[in-house]
Amino acid sequence: MKRFLTLMAAAVLALAATTALAQQKVVSITQIVEHPALDNARKGFMDGLKEMGVDAKFNVHIAQGNAATNVQIAGQMLDEKPTLVLAIATPGAQVCAQKIKDIPVVFTAVSDPVGAGLVKTMEAPGGNLTGMTDMPPVDKQLELIKTIVPKATRIGIVYNAGEANSVSQVNAVKAAAAKMGLTVAEATVTNSGGVFQAAKSLVGKADAVYIGLDNTVVSAFESVVKVCEDNKLPLFSSDNESVSKGAIAALAIDYYAMGKQTAAMAKKIMDGAKPATMPVESLKNLDVHLNLKAAKAQGVTVPEEVVKKAVKKFE
Numbered sequence: 001m002k003r004f005l006t007l008m009a010a011a012v013l014a015l016a017a018t019t020a021l022a023q024q025k026v027v028s029i030t031q032i033v034e035h036p037a038l039d040n041a042r043k044g045f046m047d048g049l050k051e052m053g054v055d056a057k058f059n060v061h062i063a064q065g066n067a068a069t070n071v072q073i074a075g076q077m078l079d080e081k082p083t084l085v086l087a088i089a090t091p092g093a094q095v096c097a098q099k100i101k102d103i104p105v106v107f108t109a110v111s112d113p114v115g116a117g118l119v120k121t122m123e124a125p126g127g128n129l130t131g132m133t134d135m136p137p138v139d140k141q142l143e144l145i146k147t148i149v150p151k152a153t154r155i156g157i158v159y160n161a162g163e164a165n166s167v168s169q170v171n172a173v174k175a176a177a178a179k180m181g182l183t184v185a186e187a188t189v190t191n192s193g194g195v196f197q198a199a200k201s202l203v204g205k206a207d208a209v210y211i212g213l214d215n216t217v218v219s220a221f222e223s224v225v226k227v228c229e230d231n232k233l234p235l236f237s238s239d240n241e242s243v244s245k246g247a248i249a250a251l252a253i254d255y256y257a258m259g260k261q262t263a264a265m266a267k268k269i270m271d272g273a274k275p276a277t278m279p280v281e282s283l284k285n286l287d288v289h290l291n292l293k294a295a296k297a298q299g300v301t302v303p304e305e306v307v308k309k310a311v312k313k314f315e
Helices: 002-023 036-051 067-079 090-099 138-148 164-179 192-200 221-230 255-270 292-297 304-309
Strands: 025-031 056-062 084-088 105-110 129-133 154-160 183-189 208-211 235-237 249-252 287-291 312-314
Touching (some): 025 036, 025 067, 036 056, 036 255, 056 067, 067 090, 090 105, 138 164, 183 192, 192 221, 208 221, 221 235, 287 304, 292 312
Parallel strands (some): 025 056, 084 105, 154 208
8 A cells, every 4th residue: 555655646746747847838049149138138038927927948049140050040949849939139030930930939129020021011920920129219319319419410320231120220210310411321241340440431421320229230339439439429329238338328128128028928929829910019118328428438418408318327
């Protein structure tokens, strides 16, 4: 009898362990490169699922900006047989759209999901992908630049023309700039190693530099800061994390909050919702982040009205 009870107890424990494993979700994550905005989106996503009571095992893959590695990661994730895939930033999401067809994919920090070929429309994605866009309101960002640097008429941009999200944002900047009577000077790069020279090429051609949501450039942001400080060239960003690194200001998205909102979308899918019918979402609350130390280094005095609006200041 004692042996029977022991065997029964072992069977119950084994069944409980099997049930727990069955309930645990497997989430494979692909991220094109490490930098604070994308890292915060990932952390917000993981924290968000945990706060909603989702027991998940996370397999995190970072391509370190390498296109070949980015493709390899998709194959690795398929082998992991995940419940759901999180694609952070456009390059990883595009590979997922090409390689992963039978697993739900939620993307985040993607500027132009339609232009990148991820969804048919923002309202009705139509496939196994949906998620969140971080396309910033470039008109409002240019207005912020003009408020801080009223005499600026030429806006310089450094970007990787190979990133679909960057091309979309640059086109949006051009359209907004034209309406405001501004001109745009472009400097393109193919990798982070070319960022310094690209930024340097804007000296004399731009009155202020604006860095969008470009993974290549943001990963080498310090190079742009050096050029701007050495040449008293005001530097602005779409990415609030870049403000702490030396941009004067950003009217930007809180990527941690975006990650948590993306987690809520993922939870709906885990509960049975279909990505095909889930509209792409955006984060509506944008904050002004301000670096007064950077402004001084770049020869700019920030108007008091902007200082008062800033929710975060570096001095």
